[in-house]
Amino acid sequence: xxxxxxxxxxxxxxxxxxxxxxxxxxxxxxTNDELQAQVEQLSARVMELExxxxxxxxxxxxxxxxxxxxxxxxxxxxxxxxxxxxxxxAGYDRGxxxxxxxxxxxxxxxxxxxTRWNYSYQSGGAGPDGDRHRSGxxxxxxxxxxxxxxxxxxxxxxxxxGFNDGGGDWGLLDAYIKHNLGNGWxxxxxQFKAPLLREELVDSRYQQxxxxxxxxxLLTGGRTTGIALGYEADxxxxxxxxxxxxxxxxTRWSQGPGPQATDGSTEYSFTARGELLxxxxxxxxxxxxxxxxxxxxVMIGAAIHVQEDEYGTAFNNEATFVVVTxxxxxxxxxxxxxxxxxxxxxxxxxxxxxxFWGFVAQxxxxxxxxxxxxxxxxxxxxxxxxxxxxxxxxVNYYFADHNAKFTADMGYSFNExxxxxxxxxxxxxxxxxxDTDSGQFVVRTQLQLAF
Numbered sequence: 001x002x003x004x005x006x007x008x009x010x011x012x013x014x015x016x017x018x019x020x021x022x023x024x025x026x027x028x029x030x031t032n033d034e035l036q037a038q039v040e041q042l043s044a045r046v047m048e049l050e051x052x053x054x055x056x057x058x059x060x061x062x063x064x065x066x067x068x069x070x071x072x073x074x075x076x077x078x079x080x081x082x083x084x085x086x087x088x089x090a091g092y093d094r095g096x097x098x099x100x101x102x103x104x105x106x107x108x109x110x111x112x113x114x115t116r117w118n119y120s121y122q123s124g125g126a127g128p129d130g131d132r133h134r135s136g137x138x139x140x141x142x143x144x145x146x147x148x149x150x151x152x153x154x155x156x157x158x159x160x161x162g163f164n165d166g167g168g169d170w171g172l173l174d175a176y177i178k179h180n181l182g183n184g185w186x187x188x189x190x191q192f193k194a195p196l197l198r199e200e201l202v203d204s205r206y207q208q209x210x211x212x213x214x215x216x217x218l219l220t221g222g223r224t225t226g227i228a229l230g231y232e233a234d235x236x237x238x239x240x241x242x243x244x245x246x247x248x249x250x251t252r253w254s255q256g257p258g259p260q261a262t263d264g265s266t267e268y269s270f271t272a273r274g275e276l277l278x279x280x281x282x283x284x285x286x287x288x289x290x291x292x293x294x295x296x297x298v299m300i301g302a303a304i305h306v307q308e309d310e311y312g313t314a315f316n317n318e319a320t321f322v323v324v325t326x327x328x329x330x331x332x333x334x335x336x337x338x339x340x341x342x343x344x345x346x347x348x349x350x351x352x353x354x355x356f357w358g359f360v361a362q363x364x365x366x367x368x369x370x371x372x373x374x375x376x377x378x379x380x381x382x383x384x385x386x387x388x389x390x391x392x393x394x395v396n397y398y399f400a401d402h403n404a405k406f407t408a409d410m411g412y413s414f415n416e417x418x419x420x421x422x423x424x425x426x427x428x429x430x431x432x433x434x435d436t437d438s439g440q441f442v443v444r445t446q447l448q449l450a451f
Contacts, residue, residue, distance in 0.1 A: 122440050253265065277297075299329045372398070
């Protein structure tokens with residue numbers, strides 16, 4: 001209420017009062033004190049009326065605000081109801097997941113981070129880089145991948161991207177379409193891991209040591225591009241692939257094993273793997289570790305890879321490359337064993353062929369629900385190169401299973417690692433350096449978060 005309105009009300013009330021006094025007592029003359037008292041009474045009355053009017057105004061404002069809030073809440077509820085009615089679901093199920101309520105469309109998001117510190121000491125003398133001691137940090141892996149199904153659960157997809165192997169550009173790792181054919185059969189097309197060495201096929205999230213063995217790096221089929229036909233039953237599964245060749249991810253159809261885009265592709269390349277489940281369940285063998293209280297499980301596997309390069313490529317001119325491997329994995333509720341053996345032959349059409357074979361053996365034991373110790377030994381006989389011989393031991397601490405895990409290990413190479421100076425393997429991701437003298441010692445620590 002304005003000041004002029006208040007003055008007007010007070011003047012009017014005073015006039016009425018004076019008139020009333022005159023009418024009531026026409027013969028009496030009021031004193032100044034009496035008039036002052038009457039004015040004060042009227043002023044108090046005006047203040048009371050003003051307060052009531054203000055309370056009413058505040059009540060109306062509050063009611064308007066409440067009406068607006070209710071409107072917003074109802075609108076939000078309508079939006080949520082509309083989303084639910086349209087079939088949207090969301091939550092966490094082995095990754096962040098959204099999908100339709102009828103189950104025909106689904107997207108799952110997963111991620112992985114591995115931060116690593118590495119120290120290498122070459123006891124026999126400085127390596128090619130001239131430094132006996134080397135140490136430092138790296139983000140070895142930073143990945144995001146999307147998976148799910150489209151139209152119905154039979155049409156599945158995987159797209160995995162990230163920085164891998166200690167840096168470099170963001171790249172495409174896996175990208176494939178998989179269709180369920182029924183009765184245990186499936187067909188996959190795109191870029192994926194060649195079904196060869198088991199150590200490679202176990203995802204980096206689920207390894208026991210900080211990094212896979214160099215034995216695995218020497219013989220792995222890595223990622224390739226092609227098609228794969230698979231079959232899975234309760235105790236047996238098999239996958240056969242026709243592809244572009246070992247470690248041929250991200251290449252064009254006309255690009256082969258050579259370093260240039262003009263190099264020819266393979267004449268042919270096949271990879272096949274079979275696994276027999278003697279006890280336990282398939283899901284157990286996505287990892288090497290055996291968690292405390294887990295049921296006993298035993299699985300054996302075997303695989304073969306055969307490829308022939310086109311004539312005129314930069315890789316040994318029409319060379320034939322063959323890898324044969326067998327492995328066994330066992331779990332005993334807190335204790336695990338794994339072993340694999342492999343043989344490889346590289347036979348160029350001109351020049352001498354190269355044979356190499358080797359094995360890796362690994363075991364782990366849970367001291368508590370969160371602490372696990374492990375031991376691994378790898379060996380390989382390489383033509384014209386010193387034998388590979390490395391012992392690795394270490395511990396894992398599981399903050400929250402593999403989702404939050406700390407790993408620390410140490411490794412010792414009994415022989416010089418000349419092989420790391422060739423095109424057959426790159427030891428950097430494993431933390432070792434090429435050298436020409438024996439006695440290399442490596443310490444590695446790693447913190448992993450995965451979802």
